[in-house]
Amino acid sequence: MKLYKALISTAIGLAVTQFGFAQTQITYKSAKTSSSYYQMAVELSQAVKRDTNSDLIVTVEESQGSVQNVMESAFRGANYIFTTPPALVSLAQNSEAMFKNKNNPKFDEIRALFPIPSLTMHVVVSEKSGINSFAELEGKKILLGKGTFGATEGAKYLKMFGLEGKVDLAQVELSNAVPALKNDQIDGFFTSSSFPAPNVIEAAAGTKIKVLSLSDEQITQSKRTKLIIPAGTYAGQDTDISTTSLPVVAYTSTAMDEDTAYTLTKAFWNQKKLMSDVSPWWGGVSTDMLSNIKGKIHPGAVKYYREMGVTLSPEHQ
Missing domain, CATH: 3.40.190.10 (Periplasmic binding protein-like II)
Structure with a gap:
């Protein structure tokens, strides 16, 4: 009986420990591995891990381009982020150009997080x-x-x-x-x-x-x-x-929960200075570039920008 209780106690302890160190896995759909944008994705992945003490783990996936990134947003899970010019999101949501006859209601759920180098x-x-x-x-x-x-x-x-x-x-x-x-x-x-x-x-x-x-x-x-x-x-x-x-922006969808979007956005801006010291292209990114975003920003990111005193346009909220 004592051995049984000890085993139960140990199992509960392990479960609590594992729960306390639970990680959220994020998929980041970026660009071709040979491009600077793939390197940026790797740097951002490392920055998020560093800022969240590994609570958020971002895995970078190669992509053939921004159109593919947008298309995949229609069937990927909640913790999917991707990069694309804002203009492509507008085209997808309006079933225009390369998205003609490829309309999907999921495109209307795309939400911005933060700008990356243009x-x-x-x-x-x-x-x-x-x-x-x-x-x-x-x-x-x-x-x-x-x-x-x-x-x-x-x-x-x-x-x-x-x-x-x-x-x-x-x-x-x-x-x-x-x-x-x-x-x-x-x-x-x-x-x-x-x-x-x-x-x-x-x-x-x-x-x-x-x-x-x-x-x-x-x-x-x-x-x-x-x-x-x-x-x-x-x-x-x-x-x-x-x-x-x-302009190029990091996006997700309404499927991502508010806390995760908030933490991702906060980690990006917290780490931007350090990333800029290593790779100067991050130095050109500022909150002024939020004006390049057409459409809504994720509520979790909006929460962070409000805390930081950043003024957002009505269409962003």
Whole structure:
């Protein structure tokens, strides 16, 4: 009998101990493993674990892109977070473009948590090219690359700003842009990444480059979000750079409970400074970027922002 009671007592003790150390598992659908956004996801995963003393464990999953991330939100569980530009969420909820005839009521349950670094357009040119403005790309050899947001966006800008057919497009992969620029095989290249962009940092190392600014009129025409790359971001950059960006946001759904969403959001902002010290691209993220979110923010995240005195728009709540 004593042995039986001892076993029962031990079992109860173990159960209480395990309950006390219960972990919440979160799935983070990110991007291709080769992208900077996958690296960001890994950094965020580590930050959440650190901030919550391992109470929240975030597992990063590779993704083929933002459209896949949004589509999977319709059938993934409560503890699913993913990244995508806000515009894609709007398209999904309205069954437009790539989501036409793929409507799902679950899309209406998507809720934002916090912004992450934006996709930022860089038009990089060598100083010796003599290029000082977008119009001066005419007649120059420029690398667009292919299959990337930057390539698509760059081609759109060339057409939009009257340079289609007036630029010598280099048939070189974007991965070879930096050595091609340094070896004078090209005059410049288009690239999109969160800033500071690794390939732009590499290009600026040992070579004098310029990252071109766009005028306010050009940015308005592009229908993208204006973003300022502060002076000093890249070697030799003495002034701010005005360019375009595509905001990116971490989302979940109403299936996630309020406490988990609150803890995730709090952990992100608590750890942002430390993440910025390790990876500078986090430094460009601020609560001002919440204005880029179209639609509702998760109630748990709203609770955190209210506690921090952040002003939210009516559509966010």
